Amino acid sequence: MYTVEEIIHGLKRSIEACSTFxxxxxxxxxxxxxxxxxxxxxxxxGGLKVTRDEVWTAxxxxxxxxxxxxxxxxxxxxxxxxxxxxxxxxxxxxxAGTDDQGRDIAFEIGxxxxxxxxGGEISLGRPADVVATFPGYQLGVECKRxxxxxxxxxxxxxxxxxxIKHRAKGHDHPFAIAVDLSRAVNPGSDIMVAADEDExxxxxxxxxxxxxxxxxxxxxxxxxxxxxxxxEAILFRVLVMIGDTAGKRISIGNIWRVQPVVPxxxxxxxxxxxxxxxxPGHVDGAFRIEEIEAS
Numbered sequence: 001m002y003t004v005e006e007i008i009h010g011l012k013r014s015i016e017a018c019s020t021f022x023x024x025x026x027x028x029x030x031x032x033x034x035x036x037x038x039x040x041x042x043x044x045x046g047g048l049k050v051t052r053d054e055v056w057t058a059x060x061x062x063x064x065x066x067x068x069x070x071x072x073x074x075x076x077x078x079x080x081x082x083x084x085x086x087x088x089x090x091x092x093x094x095x096a097g098t099d100d101q102g103r104d105i106a107f108e109i110g111x112x113x114x115x116x117x118x119g120g121e122i123s124l125g126r127p128a129d130v131v132a133t134f135p136g137y138q139l140g141v142e143c144k145r146x147x148x149x150x151x152x153x154x155x156x157x158x159x160x161x162x163x164i165k166h167r168a169k170g171h172d173h174p175f176a177i178a179v180d181l182s183r184a185v186n187p188g189s190d191i192m193v194a195a196d197e198d199e200x201x202x203x204x205x206x207x208x209x210x211x212x213x214x215x216x217x218x219x220x221x222x223x224x225x226x227x228x229x230x231x232e233a234i235l236f237r238v239l240v241m242i243g244d245t246a247g248k249r250i251s252i253g254n255i256w257r258v259q260p261v262v263p264x265x266x267x268x269x270x271x272x273x274x275x276x277x278x279x280p281g282h283v284d285g286a287f288r289i290e291e292i293e294a295s
Contacts (some may be wrong), residue, residue: 001197001253002063002252004037004040004055004059006066007037007062007063007066008034008037008038009066010067010070011030011062011066012034013066013069014067014068014069017068017069017076018068018080018083020073021073021077021080022080023084025068025083025086029087029088030062030087031087032058033057033058033091036057037055037059056189056241057091057092057189059252060240060252061091061092061103063252064106064110064113067112067113068109070113070116071112071116075122075124076124078125078126079124079125082105082124082125085101085105086105086106087102089101089102089103092189093189094189098147107145107180110180110239111129111130111143112130112132114235114237114256115279116132118132118134118275118276118277119134120132120134120139120275121133121134127171128162128171128175129142130178132275137174137274138173139176139232139272139275140171140174140175140176141176141177141235142163142177142178143159144158144159144177144178144179144180145179145180145182146179146181146183146184147183148183148184148187149184149214149215150218152179152212152218152222153218153221154222156179156219156223157226159177159179160222160225160226160228160229161225161229163175163229163231164228164229167229167230174271174272176233176235177226177231177235178234178236179234179236180236180238181208181211181238182238182239182240184211185204185211185240186238186240189241190241191241191242192204192242192253193243197242200240200253205255205257208236208238208257227261232262232269232272233261233262233269233272234259235256235257235258236256237254237255237256238253238255239252239254239255240252240255241253258273258276
């Protein structure tokens with residue numbers, strides 16, 4: 001879970017880090033989010049007059065970008081033209097259109113950060129969106145953001161086809177697919193009201209499983225393509241605002257769910273799972289995706 005202070009600190013450091021290679025992130029939606037978050041720590045006579053919802057939106061929209069400073073310039077500079085598109089798009093994903101490059105790129109950064117926290121050495125955009133190298137193990141990850149539940153299937157198929165192309169070019173290391181479900185699970189960017197963090201995580205996973213059941217037909221069809229691409233697993237992520245309706249407690253949950261594609265009891269999945277022993281905020285999926293039945 002991340003507080004507003006932690007996000008402000010990371011976002012400022014990330015903006016500064018990117019400025020060293022002439023990439024200006026302090027503009028458009030990112031600049032607006034930073035102004036809102038800064039105003040939280042100002043007294044009532046200074047700064048912006050912002051609502052609670054604006055503060056929470058700024059937090060959830062800034063989290064992935066706030067990770068940038070954790071990567072070296074050697075990782076970031078080769079993709080500076082891509083990073084230059086990060087500020088693009090509407091301030092809130094609720095108002096975002098179909099072409100939402102800024103958030104798509106931000107999710108790749110969020111995925112890279114999670115893999116780095118697990119101990120991976122990161123490269124971006126070569127050949128997959130994210131490549132994490134662990135001792136004796138390399139994992140390529142194609143990242144997709146899903147706006148509606150029924151689009152889970154088409155996004156899985158798209159990622160699988162990209163992985164098949166990577167393999168055709170000689171990249172024979174393991175691959176996974178990362179899918180951000182934040183907008184599909186919580187289309188209104190509503191608050192997850194929970195007594196504590198454990199309850200919040202439990203409720204998030206219940207909502208993810210509901211989404212799977214409601215869209216099982218699309219998912220089951222896409223799994224044929226995912227299996228054909230020889231993917232190890234699918235990494236589902238949900239960002240959600242957690243607090244109470246009085247606004248007395250504000251934090252952002254960054255929840256990951258690992259759903260195996262290869263057999264759970266196989267040596268391949270054991271190797272895959274071993275890389276994530278120290279990865280924060282994730283659980284293994286309780287069931288295989290292709291076994292989901294429509295409710």
